[in-house]
Amino acid sequence: MIAHMRKSDYKEQTVQEHLEAVSDIAKEFGKKVNVQSMAELAGYLHDMGKNTKAFSTYIENAVKKLGAPSVKIDHSSAGAKYLYERYYIDSPEKLSESISNMVIEMVGMVILSHHSGLQNFLQTDGSQSDFFKRVCREDLPHYEEVCTTFLNVQGNQEKVEELYQASLKEMKSFLLQYQQLSKQWQGKSHISRYVYYSILMKYIFSCLIDADRTDSRRFDEDDHSDLYPSNQLFFKESYDHLIDQLQEWVAGPEASHPINELRAVMSEQCDRLAEEPSSIYQLSIPTGGGKTFASLRYALKHAHLQAKDRIIYVVPYTTILEQNADAVRKIIKNKDMVLEHHANVIDDAESDDELDFYQKPSLKQMQLARDNWDHPIIFTTMVQFLDTFYGKGTRKARRLHNLTNAIVIFDEVQSVPIKHIPLFNSAVNFLHYFGKSSIILCTATQPSLTATAYPLLMDVDAEMVRDLPDVVKAFQRVSIKSKVKTQGWNANEICDFALDELENKQSLLIILNTKKAVLNVYHELKESSGYSVYHLSTSMCPQHRKDILQEVKKKLKSGDEKVICVSTQLIEAGVDISFECVIRSLAGLDSIAQAAGRCNRNGEYANGFVYIIRAHDEELSKLPEIALGQKVTEQDVLTRSELAEDLLSPAAIQTYFDFYLTKAAREIRMIDFKLNIPLIELIDQSKKYFEAVPQGSPRTSVRSMYKTLESRFEVIEAPTTGILVPYHAEGRDLIADLNEEIRDYDQLNLLLKKAQLYSVNVYSHTLRQLVKEDLIFPLHTEGVYALKDGGYHKEFGLSLTGEGELSQSIF
Structure with missing residues (x-):
């Protein structure tokens, strides 16, 4: 029977050849979470349904363009149905029977979903589960022929039995690991086993999808290259290049500058921690403190010492992705080993x-x-990261297994959408506690992710920077003054204030919350200032923004003329640029801190100046998180004199996030509008829908509703x-x-x-x-x-x- 036919020469790959190849690859992928047998079992049965003459004809006609039948052949259900009929227990009474059913449900769902995306174990309308609908189907075409053909191959039945028994042991081990985690964090709420069942299933799904697509591609391209190259030598060589770069800086004329000395100390602290076992860390280096270099130093050394597969940087915006990726390429002296995906x-x-x-x-x-993210160093976005776990279909899920046994660095972690913090925390917990990944949460303004529902399971002493309050004070290079007034500042007033400031300064940055407000002020300044005025927003393509920033930096460095830049908040995250003065429209304290990081960044001046205003013509009704950030900063931070005097202190940041998360729970809709439940409930107990299953209808041990979650999930609304x-x-x-x-x-x-x-x-x-x-x-x-x-x-x-x-x- 034919699984694939190569178009270039009509060479055939048999179903058995494809099943064996995919199961071998899936097994290797599954090892990182100790579910190699479950992944292998999924691979061995995923295309069992292709064992028919009808499908062979279907493929041959399609490739040779002989008029393929328009009716598609369901080849995804047979393997799941075979597992169900052979091993499933209708009313399990023992734990071992329940564990058996969980294996069949997870592996079966992965198999029957491998062309559609994961389906539902429960339905929002109370109808029959997608799982039972498929595995209990009595009229599945060609099913008897499929089973006969598969079982006629010597060793297939024994192989399935062997993998099933090994899968039971893996499931027991996973449950024991969960119990140990639950005991370790006893007292924390919502360490739900159902969430981790669901993500484990998505992980096995990822192993199968990538294995299936990889083998299909290799056959199509007649590719026999090494599938599992090691990156350890590359990490060691890259770390050596980084240390060489550090030695050059130490010998340079700027090394004795207090800020550079502080950067070196924090970088050294990260280097020492790289020798420790994998963990979840916070890296709260103040803005301008060199967190990209310090985190890379940790990652390269840790990857080499702990045999990690890859390093993944997750950034909030595409605007900073290219810059950080370029910086890393220069440090490691290798362009080809860094992948950008956004x-x-x-x-x-x-x-x-x-x-x-x-x-x-x-x-x-x-x-x-x-790309499936099979690369040594990857730069991607928070959207892509969350989509890998919760996005629709199969293609993005393919990358998930490559996030395990990795080092995942979240740059500006405070940008996680408030609505999706439970989903983010659960994904990160899985990657670390089950997937053996090291996690670094980078930001100058750490959010309180450990104090939320479905908390991030991070130790209280997870901070990589020692004596953080003292370090923050040592890094202070600016004075922040509030000039917020109730009626707000119109474009003319902002323009006049900016020009007054430029009377005795060389450069000024204005950051506003909307593209419309930026454009209005930009036009005003272009008409009246006579200075070099630049515009930055996401209405410009990345190359355009890169060119503008390069030109602005060039003029800032020369100091021959006065420079004004008007930008949206895109300039705040990771852009290495320094102005003498910054005007920031009122926003969350985290954004204000980021804006301050673009002022006197390297201590070029005796002091930098940051002014907080409120732009009048910003429409924030469709930007609820920015609007709430404004409100919390104004009402809960600026009104407290002890905090207002030092807005960048850890105490001020902690106070801001405590109030922000508390108010967000009340004022920002945290539940799905249509379903009227938090989205994470769809991969948790799904209690609302589980209780709605009609009396006497079969119920599964796994309750996830991935199909519904994926249809409702959007990182960006x-x-x-x-x-x-x-x-x-x-x-x-x-x-x-x-x-x-x-x-x-x-x-x-x-x-x-x-x-x-x-x-x-x-x-x-x-x-x-x-x-x-x-x-x-x-x-x-x-x-x-x-x-x-x-x-x-x-x-x-x-x-x-x-x-x-x-x-x-x-x-």
């Missing part, structure tokens, strides 16, 4: 149908171009679409190249990665307006859209009026 240039709609693959080569190429923009010759060339038919996978992959620098993410209402104004058009490469010239402006990016002005060079 922008959504291609629509993420799922399509795993094999017939689509064979009939639409461009679709297959684009899907293969999505209003999702965006990436649009290619004609910025400079490079952007126009990319649009032209992607408007051609591209058959070479490597070329397509290269173009798509480059396109991330020349795309702007737009919300649905903006997308509709672009369509209405005829400013957007689809490219030949499926799922990619581009902006016409009139839709992009050389100074401020996206222009919805169609009057954008472009030039070959903006400077």
Whole structure:
């Protein structure tokens, strides 16, 4: 029987060959969480349903274009049904029987979901479970032929029995590990076993998906390369390069500067901790304290000593991803071993149908171009991280197993969406306590993640920086003064105040909360200042922003002229830039602290000045977290004299987050609007829906409702679409190249990665307006859209009026 047929030479891969190869790969992936047998069992049975003459004909017709039947063949249910019929116990009375059912439910659900995304054990409408619906189906076509063919292969039945028995032991071990965790954190709320059952199942699902796709790709490309290369030598060499860089800095003229001495001390503390066992750490280095270098120093050494597979940086915004990735490349002196993965240039709609693959080569190429994060060092975003655990379909889940036995560094961890903190904490707990990963939470303003529902299980002494209050004081380089007034500041007033400050200063940064407010102040200053004025917002593609920042830094360094930059909060996170003065529109104290980090960053001046105002024309009704941050800073921090005098102190930050999280629970809708429950309940007990199962209907031991969770889960409430923009010759060339038919996978992959620098993410209402104004058009490469010239402006990016002005060079 045929599992796959190579289009280039019509070579066949048999079903048995595919099952054995996938199970071997899945087994290797599963070892990191000690569920290798469960993963192997899933791999061994996942395509059992292809053991039919009908499917062989289906594949042959599709590849040779002989007129494949339009009716799709269900090949995903047979393996799960076979497991259920052989091992499932209808009314388990013993713990061992319950454990057996859990194995069958998890592995069975993984198998039957491997082309659709995980399904539901319970339903919101009280109807039959997706699991029972599939495994109890009596009219599954070709099922008898499938079983006969599979069991006729010598050793298959014995292999399944062997893997089943080994899986029982693994499930018992997992339960024991959970019990030990629960005992260790006794007294903490919501350390729910159901949550970890659910994430464990998603992990096994990830192992199967990646193994299946990997073997299919290797067969299609006739690839026989090493599947499991070690990165240990690379980590050791990279650490040596980092230490060489450190020695150069120590010998340099700036080494004796107090700030640089402090950076060196904290970096050394991280180096020593790298010798300790894996843990969850906080790295609360003050803004400008060199946390990227310090965290990399820890990660490279720890990865080498503890044999970790990879280092993953998770950042809040794409705006800082390129900068941090470039900085790491320079330190380790290797460009190819650092992967960036962020922008959504291609629509993420799922399509795993094999017939689509064979009939639409461009679709297959684009899907293969999505990395599974099998790379030594990865930079990605919080959106991508959370989507890996909770996003829709199969493609993003493929990466999950590569987050285990890793070092995961969360940069600016305070940016985790408040609504998704329970899901974030649960994912991180799983990665550390079950997945053997080391976790670092980096920020100058640590949120109180250990004091929430479904808390982060982090020790009280998890801080990597010793004597943190003293370090924060030593790093103080600015004076912060509130000039908030009830009626707010309009664009003219902000402009006048900025120009007054520039009378005796060389540079000034204005940070406002909305793109509209930024654009208004930018236009005012351009018309009246006579100085060099720059605009930064996410209406500009990353390359455009990078060019602007480079030009601003150049002028700041020369000091030949006065410089003003007007920006949204994108400049706050990780951008290494320093102004003499900063004006910040009122926001959360964490944002104000980040803004202060762009002022007198390296101690260039005797003192820097940060002024807090409230911009009048900021509409925050659709930005509830920013609005709440404003409110808490104003009412609960600025009104307390002991805190207002030192807004960057750990005490002020702690007070802010305590009030913020408390008020957020009341004022920000934490539950799903449609379901009226927190989303995490869908992978917890699912009590509301479990109790609604009709009397006498079968109930599963695992209760997760991943299908419903994934359909409702969005990291960003209003999702965006990436649009290619004609910025400079490079952007126009990319649009032209992607408007051609591209058959070479490597070329397509290269173009798509480059396109991330020349795309702007737009919300649905903006997308509709672009369509209405005829400013957007689809490219030949499926799922990619581009902006016409009139839709992009050389100074401020996206222009919805169609009057954008472009030039070959903006400077």
